[in-house]
Amino acid sequence: MTDQAIRAVVIGASAGGVQALLQILPPLPATYPLPVLIVVHVPPDRDNALVSLFQARCQIQVREAEDKEPVLPGVVYFAPSDYHLLVETDGTLSLSSDELVNHSRPSIDVLLESSADAFGSELVGVILTGANDDGARGLQAVVEAGGVAIVEDPAEAYASAMPAASLRASPSAKAMKVAAIASYVSSLGTS
Amino acid sequence: MTSVRDSVEDIEIPLLLEALYQRYHYDFRHYAGASIKRRLLQARAQLGFSSISAMQDSLLHNPDTVPRLLNYLTVQVSEMFRDPSYYRALREKVLPHLRTYPSLKVWIAGCSNGEELYSLAILFREEGLDQRTLFYATDINPAALQAAEAGVYPLEQIQKFTANHQKSGAKSSLSDYYTADYGRAVFDKTLRSRVVFSDHSLVTDAVFAEMHLISCRNVLIYFDRDLQDRALGLFKDSLARKGFLGLGSKESLRFSAHAASFSDFVSEDRIYQRREP
Numbered sequence: 217m218t219d220q221a222i223r224a225v226v227i228g229a230s231a232g233g234v235q236a237l238l239q240i241l242p243p244l245p246a247t248y249p250l251p252v253l254i255v256v257h258v259p260p261d262r263d264n265a266l267v268s269l270f271q272a273r274c275q276i277q278v279r280e281a282e283d284k285e286p287v288l289p290g291v292v293y294f295a296p297s298d299y300h301l302l303v304e305t306d307g308t309l310s311l312s313s314d315e316l317v318n319h320s321r322p323s324i325d326v327l328l329e330s331s332a333d334a335f336g337s338e339l340v341g342v343i344l345t346g347a348n349d350d351g352a353r354g355l356q357a358v359v360e361a362g363g364v365a366i367v368e369d370p371a372e373a374y375a376s377a378m379p380a381a382s383l384r385a386s387p388s389a390k391a392m393k394v395a396a397i398a399s400y401v402s403s404l405g406t407s
Numbered sequence: 408m409t410s411v412r413d414s415v416e417d418i419e420i421p422l423l424l425e426a427l428y429q430r431y432h433y434d435f436r437h438y439a440g441a442s443i444k445r446r447l448l449q450a451r452a453q454l455g456f457s458s459i460s461a462m463q464d465s466l467l468h469n470p471d472t473v474p475r476l477l478n479y480l481t482v483q484v485s486e487m488f489r490d491p492s493y494y495r496a497l498r499e500k501v502l503p504h505l506r507t508y509p510s511l512k513v514w515i516a517g518c519s520n521g522e523e524l525y526s527l528a529i530l531f532r533e534e535g536l537d538q539r540t541l542f543y544a545t546d547i548n549p550a551a552l553q554a555a556e557a558g559v560y561p562l563e564q565i566q567k568f569t570a571n572h573q574k575s576g577a578k579s580s581l582s583d584y585y586t587a588d589y590g591r592a593v594f595d596k597t598l599r600s601r602v603v604f605s606d607h608s609l610v611t612d613a614v615f616a617e618m619h620l621i622s623c624r625n626v627l628i629y630f631d632r633d634l635q636d637r638a639l640g641l642f643k644d645s646l647a648r649k650g651f652l653g654l655g656s657k658e659s660l661r662f663s664a665h666a667a668s669f670s671d672f673v674s675e676d677r678i679y680q681r682r683e684p
Binding site: 282283284285296299302303304305308310311312313314315326329330333334 | 417439440441442444445446482483484485625627628629631632635655657658659662
């Protein structure tokens with residue numbers, strides 16, 4: 217599964233996602249060689265508390281994504297609340313305030329579809345716990361581009377609907393428990 | 408391995424944008440590509456074309472396709488008093504400066520369906536500045552300008568608009584400014600008695616007039632870096648000395664070639680002031 221070159225990891229999470237990310241992100245070293253782009257569904261009116269929450273627990277840099285900044289290795293980028301996060305083909309980030317997608321802004325589909333365009337097969341897409349079906353189309357785009365598709369095992373997930381929808385749309389995606397996803401994502405830094 | 412379908416679209420999209428520009432002078436060629444692609448794919452599917460090229464063919468040979476496509480390329484969803492702290496900062500920090508001028512010009516650049524315009528018109532009325540202010544509301548999409556001029560919004564949005572308005576430090580009730588009619592909120596036409604609606608492109612048009620405040624929110628994020636710089640240069644040249652520029656909550660001058668021409672005024676709300684030349 218790790219025999220192809222990987223340039224980025226993108227993760228989508230909804231209900232229960234923070235707990236899952238707390239298993240995945242803190243073990244990553246400060247020297248982690250890939251960017252990690254993340255959409256977590258959060259209420260639009262709330263200040264995005266994710267960045268400070270994870271900054272305090274991670275060695276890798278954690279930031280809120282800014283419009284037109286270059287994607288750098290060794291940085292975790294969270295989509296700001298109430299904006300979609302997209303990756304441009306030149307490797308920079310864009311924000312958009314377009315309409316909600318799957319009732320969500322930021323939407324996981326928007327991040328994953330644009331990431332699949334930008335990184336092609338050199339991408340790992342991960343869908344974690346959630347109670348909707350955002351991310352299913354996006355993970356399909358990752359698969360179609362030849363990237364690596366991973367889904368949290370719905371049997372283990374805090375909310376199974378989102379990973380289950382992604383697995384239905386992308387039967388070739390690999391279902392894994394969060395602990396296994398965490399070691400896989402970490403291992404991308406050592407190969 | 409990139410799929411064949413994707414690579415064809417990546418060839419088709421710049422060709423369509425070039426056609427749209429050469430034939431109709433709508434210039435989306437320097438818009439941020441990822442969003443444009445999403446919008447064009449959505450337009451293709453919903454307008455029922457078999458490919459982007461088929462849509463380009465229709466665009467070139469059937470002018471009726473242009474407004475339909477523009478509604479996808481410029482579609483903007485907004486709300487009145489979006490980010491209430493921005494309007495509170497204007498009210499409490501910017502308007503005390505503007506009050507010292509006998510007459511004022513305010514430009515809402517990329518006004519879309521007018522939510523930001525009516526928010527500012529209400530704010531200026533509450534603060535007693537409306538009678539000395541001329542508003543310029545501009546957009547490239549004629550359909551959006553018409554909607555802005557009509558000032559009619561679905562009633563189900565009013566609860567959100569009202570909550571935002573209150574958080575902006577409101578001195579009146581939003582319901583003072585609209586009448587409910589068949590599920591729609593129709594805004595008071597006196598709010599636009601001092602508004603000039605105009606077709607203007609930040610991409611291809613020139614300096615507009617000498618402004619005291621320019622509000623341009625969530626427009627620049629759709630531009631690439633070069634186009635952002637062009638638009639910011641236009642704002643710089645359109646502002647009176649010590650005039651104000653308000654951007655969207657995730658937009659900034661930090662990476663711009665024009666950063667040195669502005670100083671932070673309320674940095675957390677992305678309000679900047681033109682430095683003296």
